[in-house]
Amino acid sequence: MTDTYSINLTRAPKPEKGTKSPSSAKRIFDRVRRQPLTVAAFFVIVFLALVAIFAPLIAPYDPNQSDYSTLLSGPTSAHWLGTNDLGQDELSRLLYGTRVALVVALGSVLIAAMLGVPIGLLLGYRGGWTDRLGSRLVDVAQALPGILVALAVIAILGRSLWTLMFAIGLIFTMGFARLTRAVTLTERHKLYVESAHVVGMKERVIIFRQVLPNLVGPIIIQAAVFFGSAIMIESGLSFLGVGLDRDTPTWGGMLSGAVEHQAQQPFLAFAPGIAIIITVLAFNLFGDGLNDAITGGVRKSPRKKLTTAELPGMSNAPTASAATLPGQTYSMGAQDAATAAPDATSPWDSRADEIRTPTGATETLPDPVEGAVLDVRGLSVSLERPEGDVVPLVSGANLSIEPGEIVGLLGESGSGKSMFAKAVMGLLPPRTRLSAGSIMFDGDQIAFQSQRALRAVRGAGIGVVFQDPLSALSPVHTVGKQLIEPLREHKGMSVAEAKERAVELLDRVGVTEARSRLDHYPHQFSGGMAQRVAIAMALAADPKLLIADEATSALDVTTQAQVLDLILDLRDEYGMGVLLITHDLGVVAETCDRAAIMYAGEIVEVGTTTDLFHAPRHPYTSALLAANPASDAQVDRLPTISGRVPLAGEWPVGCHFANRCAFATEACTSAPVPIVDQVRCVRADELTLEAVPR
Amino acid sequence: MGKLISFRLALAVPQLILVALVVFLMTYLVPGSPAAAILGTSANPERVAAVEAQLGLDQPFFTRLFTWFGSAIQGDLGNSYAVGRPVTDMLLERMPATLSLVFGGLVVAVLIGLTLGLLGGTRPGSTTDRVTTTITAITVAIPEFWLGIILLLVFSVQLGWVPVLAYTPIEVDPLRWAQGLILPSIALGVGSAALIARSMRTSMAETLSARWVDTLTATGMSRRRVIFRYGLKNALIPVLASTGLTVSILIGASFVVGQVFAFPGIGDLMLRSVIGKDFPVVQGGVLMIAVLVIVVNLVLDICYGLLNPKARPE
Amino acid sequence: MTTTTPNTSHETEASRADEPLLVVEDLAVEYESAGAVPWRRKVSRAIDGVSFEIFPGETLGLVGESGSGKSTTGRAILRLNDAAAGSIRFQGTEVTTLGRRTPLSYRRDVQAIFQDPNSSLNPRHVVGRCVDDTLRTHGVTDPGERRARAEQAFDQVGLSTDHMHRFPAELSGGQQQRVAIARALVLEPKLVVCDEAVSALDLSTQGQIINLLADLQAITGVSYLFIAHDLGIVRHISDRIAVMQRGHLVEIGEAEELFTNPQHAYTRKLLGASPASKPEGRDERRARREAFRQMHEAETQLA
Numbered sequence A: 001m002t003d004t005y006s007i008n009l010t011r012a013p014k015p016e017k018g019t020k021s022p023s024s025a026k027r028i029f030d031r032v033r034r035q036p037l038t039v040a041a042f043f044v045i046v047f048l049a050l051v052a053i054f055a056p057l058i059a060p061y062d063p064n065q066s067d068y069s070t071l072l073s074g075p076t077s078a079h080w081l082g083t084n085d086l087g088q089d090e091l092s093r094l095l096y097g098t099r100v101a102l103v104v105a106l107g108s109v110l111i112a113a114m115l116g117v118p119i120g121l122l123l124g125y126r127g128g129w130t131d132r133l134g135s136r137l138v139d140v141a142q143a144l145p146g147i148l149v150a151l152a153v154i155a156i157l158g159r160s161l162w163t164l165m166f167a168i169g170l171i172f173t174m175g176f177a178r179l180t181r182a183v184t185l186t187e188r189h190k191l192y193v194e195s196a197h198v199v200g201m202k203e204r205v206i207i208f209r210q211v212l213p214n215l216v217g218p219i220i221i222q223a224a225v226f227f228g229s230a231i232m233i234e235s236g237l238s239f240l241g242v243g244l245d246r247d248t249p250t251w252g253g254m255l256s257g258a259v260e261h262q263a264q265q266p267f268l269a270f271a272p273g274i275a276i277i278i279t280v281l282a283f284n285l286f287g288d289g290l291n292d293a294i295t296g297g298v299r300k301s302p303r304k305k306l307t308t309a310e311l312p313g314m315s316n317a318p319t320a321s322a323a324t325l326p327g328q329t330y331s332m333g334a335q336d337a338a339t340a341a342p343d344a345t346s347p348w349d350s351r352a353d354e355i356r357t358p359t360g361a362t363e364t365l366p367d368p369v370e371g372a373v374l375d376v377r378g379l380s381v382s383l384e385r386p387e388g389d390v391v392p393l394v395s396g397a398n399l400s401i402e403p404g405e406i407v408g409l410l411g412e413s414g415s416g417k418s419m420f421a422k423a424v425m426g427l428l429p430p431r432t433r434l435s436a437g438s439i440m441f442d443g444d445q446i447a448f449q450s451q452r453a454l455r456a457v458r459g460a461g462i463g464v465v466f467q468d469p470l471s472a473l474s475p476v477h478t479v480g481k482q483l484i485e486p487l488r489e490h491k492g493m494s495v496a497e498a499k500e501r502a503v504e505l506l507d508r509v510g511v512t513e514a515r516s517r518l519d520h521y522p523h524q525f526s527g528g529m530a531q532r533v534a535i536a537m538a539l540a541a542d543p544k545l546l547i548a549d550e551a552t553s554a555l556d557v558t559t560q561a562q563v564l565d566l567i568l569d570l571r572d573e574y575g576m577g578v579l580l581i582t583h584d585l586g587v588v589a590e591t592c593d594r595a596a597i598m599y600a601g602e603i604v605e606v607g608t609t610t611d612l613f614h615a616p617r618h619p620y621t622s623a624l625l626a627a628n629p630a631s632d633a634q635v636d637r638l639p640t641i642s643g644r645v646p647l648a649g650e651w652p653v654g655c656h657f658a659n660r661c662a663f664a665t666e667a668c669t670s671a672p673v674p675i676v677d678q679v680r681c682v683r684a685d686e687l688t689l690e691a692v693p694r
Numbered sequence B: 001m002g003k004l005i006s007f008r009l010a011l012a013v014p015q016l017i018l019v020a021l022v023v024f025l026m027t028y029l030v031p032g033s034p035a036a037a038i039l040g041t042s043a044n045p046e047r048v049a050a051v052e053a054q055l056g057l058d059q060p061f062f063t064r065l066f067t068w069f070g071s072a073i074q075g076d077l078g079n080s081y082a083v084g085r086p087v088t089d090m091l092l093e094r095m096p097a098t099l100s101l102v103f104g105g106l107v108v109a110v111l112i113g114l115t116l117g118l119l120g121g122t123r124p125g126s127t128t129d130r131v132t133t134t135i136t137a138i139t140v141a142i143p144e145f146w147l148g149i150i151l152l153l154v155f156s157v158q159l160g161w162v163p164v165l166a167y168t169p170i171e172v173d174p175l176r177w178a179q180g181l182i183l184p185s186i187a188l189g190v191g192s193a194a195l196i197a198r199s200m201r202t203s204m205a206e207t208l209s210a211r212w213v214d215t216l217t218a219t220g221m222s223r224r225r226v227i228f229r230y231g232l233k234n235a236l237i238p239v240l241a242s243t244g245l246t247v248s249i250l251i252g253a254s255f256v257v258g259q260v261f262a263f264p265g266i267g268d269l270m271l272r273s274v275i276g277k278d279f280p281v282v283q284g285g286v287l288m289i290a291v292l293v294i295v296v297n298l299v300l301d302i303c304y305g306l307l308n309p310k311a312r313p314e
Numbered sequence C: 001m002t003t004t005t006p007n008t009s010h011e012t013e014a015s016r017a018d019e020p021l022l023v024v025e026d027l028a029v030e031y032e033s034a035g036a037v038p039w040r041r042k043v044s045r046a047i048d049g050v051s052f053e054i055f056p057g058e059t060l061g062l063v064g065e066s067g068s069g070k071s072t073t074g075r076a077i078l079r080l081n082d083a084a085a086g087s088i089r090f091q092g093t094e095v096t097t098l099g100r101r102t103p104l105s106y107r108r109d110v111q112a113i114f115q116d117p118n119s120s121l122n123p124r125h126v127v128g129r130c131v132d133d134t135l136r137t138h139g140v141t142d143p144g145e146r147r148a149r150a151e152q153a154f155d156q157v158g159l160s161t162d163h164m165h166r167f168p169a170e171l172s173g174g175q176q177q178r179v180a181i182a183r184a185l186v187l188e189p190k191l192v193v194c195d196e197a198v199s200a201l202d203l204s205t206q207g208q209i210i211n212l213l214a215d216l217q218a219i220t221g222v223s224y225l226f227i228a229h230d231l232g233i234v235r236h237i238s239d240r241i242a243v244m245q246r247g248h249l250v251e252i253g254e255a256e257e258l259f260t261n262p263q264h265a266y267t268r269k270l271l272g273a274s275p276a277s278k279p280e281g282r283d284e285r286r287a288r289r290e291a292f293r294q295m296h297e298a299e300t301q302l303a
């Protein structure tokens, strides 16, 4: 088949040779191994299991052997943990008690899983009436206190080991059923299950081969936690005297004896209690660690590659600052490194005219732009990963915005657009931070300032609008409250004034019946309307700069056009500068005066919109334009850019675009490419690039 | 509001009926005849049959079901085999002690839990967070009754404060009632406090990483204000959703802790009845606690609807 | 960087002569949601009176605002939602009355590619397995044959056999989408419902997948129902385009014809709103939108 049609495809890059992907169990194991607490908990569990199995061998006495010469003694050399009121050795009883604790816990969790998981699968997968009725039952049963359920079962069935396991198991059955149902419900609506339907798999096959494997993780975690609870409940029941009979040594039973005789021998209460705590703690910690290891696999973070040692700034940094975190050293202006204070909030020396980029190059910064509302120079952001290494996310970005100007920031997902915007606002997420750069807002330096200082700037000068309007508003507060409060705080308005102003603002951004909608919650608005509310909030402070981070990407084309028009109108009206972050060339074409193109953490080209579209100077810009499916040129095949964007932490030394660039040469990959005359390409001047015809 | 309450009530009523039905069915699960249990094993068959007839045990299933439901609705849960008194009276006598203890435990759990959770959740990853997380992880593993034993050991045995430790009904002396509740409440509440702290921490940390926190911060609002005026309400939603479970855990644990402090509560009565096979009392106790739990959940559900606009019926 | 073309132009005229592959007539689908009291359910119509045909080897684009019922239409054809009224006929056979179990033959002929490539693959299985399971479901019992066909499918979509042993999380979005395409095409279906199949991908990857779909169509003669909100892409790949608004199909026509001479007011609005590929004339476009809006406002005020 394949030889008759030769498809000229851009082939996906081959995975590295010989690295067969390890099974998920192995990867979880690897991750667990790197969590010392989990490993410790695991060894405690193994130790307890060994004690339980070999109790007869290690116990110094028969647990029921009474020595009436030493009743209620404290610790002695013969009885390390003392003796009880019958002269029985507490240590031996403690060791034997491990048996009961573990056996009952194991038995009850197994019973619970065997009953609960099928119930949950049935409810979750069947749905409809079965589910509505069944889950009500399960909910009521789970709401009852566990001890009460156990007491009732014991009252009916009498006391025995099996009753105890069944009684405790019944408590957890509902927990397993609920968990299984919840996971099944979410999995059932996932696309892979729908895909399985579409290829015609039978329901049974889907449940057992597709859904069940996804349940294993959560069930094991839950089991580990239930294990701990089972031990607690068992000891409680034994303490109450409704567990096993008194001859069988149990931790709870020992404690009940200790209470009776606490006046004579207070020491007896400690050992069994501590045994319970350690055992429960071990199972809880193991469960938590397993949870982290399993869910950690889904979380995506930039690849680990560029290690601290490889960060060029490190090796030749002065010794004084080499002791501090590498992320802090490489970024200081080279001449400042020795004098710079080592903490992250140290003021950036705005006189510096060059920075050291994460890739080790020294870059000359452009001259400050007078009169710009925002002037960013050399902005670099880095991420400190839990493993301790530092990964650059944005490197040496320069961008200025004049009053009344709309500047686009265009790039593919993960190129660092949002990080740039967040750095400007001083709202970088945990673990990421500004590592270098000067951010002048309306003539004031706002880089490396305290949160307190930034508050004034934010409230009065910068407005932000994010992508998903619904998540940009607090879901449990009315939009009125969220609009009015900032007005009161910053403009010192009275409640009535602020309310009037809020109505005015909502009206201005096109929210109909503004007054009555003040009392509405965000979820009562459509996406487009919610985005208008978010814009109203950003406008509340009469900002000089509006930052819109993919503000229209989640909206329909028609709504997108309306919101973009609104931004254009507001710009005309208020004369503010706008930073418009987008991945859509069309949005840039329709709205921006100038734009910056971002690729893998770097700004690769800045120019007027017309120049960028009709005379691009960077190969990436040109390639993006060609790949735009909206282009009028009706071609049979879309031109594409082969390969993919290198992830943060995997950036090459030279031009970040080199592995996908049709014009790459030796010079491109050997050394970092500086941005010169608004283009970051060594061959910018010699290339003639494809452009959009006028 | 009215709609919310009626919606929740509409859910609670079937739950009550369901629980009552299960409790009734328990009668059929007991091995051996209740009459034999009353009369002792040595009774002759004729007397057993006579007592069965007297108790209506020879009636068909549905007759018994309706009779039982009818009297249960009127508050008649039968008489104790052991002491012959009405079960309802016996349970109601002991309700105040149990409620006092659970209430005390809840106060401790909520106060400590929310505080610790807030401390960690507002600064995830900080030293404060690591310390509180460690404390809660250990505390979760401490059995309530053991903590009670230790507290008792220190305060009663070592310090000799025995007189203030006994339970005094509130109508007798409110001050002593409160004094007597301090230690048991701490013993009971600390474990649940750790659970609340953990859930509060997670939910607060998650809340504060939401987009709208950035939006509000970008309007120039102080972090303190964002946390307390906006974050708290959002973060409390999942915590409130699990409070029903917390109360249920507290009730269960109060049985055991009550034993340590010799509390004359329902737990104590239930325990004796389970050991003494006094079946109507066990049945009545289960029913009464179940009703309590359902009512608590009803109230919590309504609070949840008030807090979370999305949970209100349209 | 750009790749050259084998002939993939779709011969619309020729396909027209054939019998339609799929006929949708007056289709309606309803959704249930929780009502005011716990035991009541609220029923709402998501789509109503939708009719169109798809011919062999043809691509029908389906556009419209979010919530207009595009995906619901696709899901009804895939039998993931039941039809409340109307009919869907595939090669002359009525599909809506098939009952609970869908015959395997229909499953083989009608396949799907969904929007989010990440969640459309089982995270716990290596991606090779999802193609393998598909073949197994359709009675290919010989493991050797399954393997050969899976390898061929991976090869067709531009992946190597090494990729088969990876978990979805270890592939990029574009690669995941290629796997989803391999799964859909390994059965050699006659119709593939592509629901926002490239929307989650980056610009540079989008083009690769679009080209791949076009190439595979040229080879196998498969038909696509291509659901998307991005008009540029739909225009590029479709032979004909249908426009939906609030559960109704408002216009259907040849792709170029619809773009150059839209009939329905909503289609015009949609076209006017979608961003152009170059900055020239944007002030006029903005003025036109403004005029349109004011006209609309005046109309609603009158009414």
Ligand SMILES: Nc1ncnc2c1ncn2[C@@H]1O[C@H](COP(=O)(O)OP(=O)(O)OP(=O)(O)O)[C@@H](O)[C@H]1O
Pocket: A301, A302, A383, A393, A411, A412, A413, A414, A415, A416, A417, A418, A419, A420, A429, A430, A431, A432, A583, A647, A648
């Ligand atoms: N909270 C975070 N913690 C750590 N790394 C992050 C975080 N958020 C983003 N990153 C990483 O930072 C890099 C740049 O991300 P950024 O969000 O700025 O990209 P973007 O251009 O806005 O992408 P998109 O178009 O998808 O929004 C990516 O490698 C991403 O994985």
Ligand code: SF4
Pocket: A618, A619, A620, A655, A656, A657, A658, A659, A661, A662, A663, A664, A665, A668, A673, A680, A681, A682, A683, A684
């Ligand atoms: S520097 Fe070289 S590789 Fe980079 S864009 Fe320019 S020509 Fe291409």
Ligand SMILES: [Mg+2]
Pocket: A417, A418, A549, A550
């Ligand atoms: Mg972003």
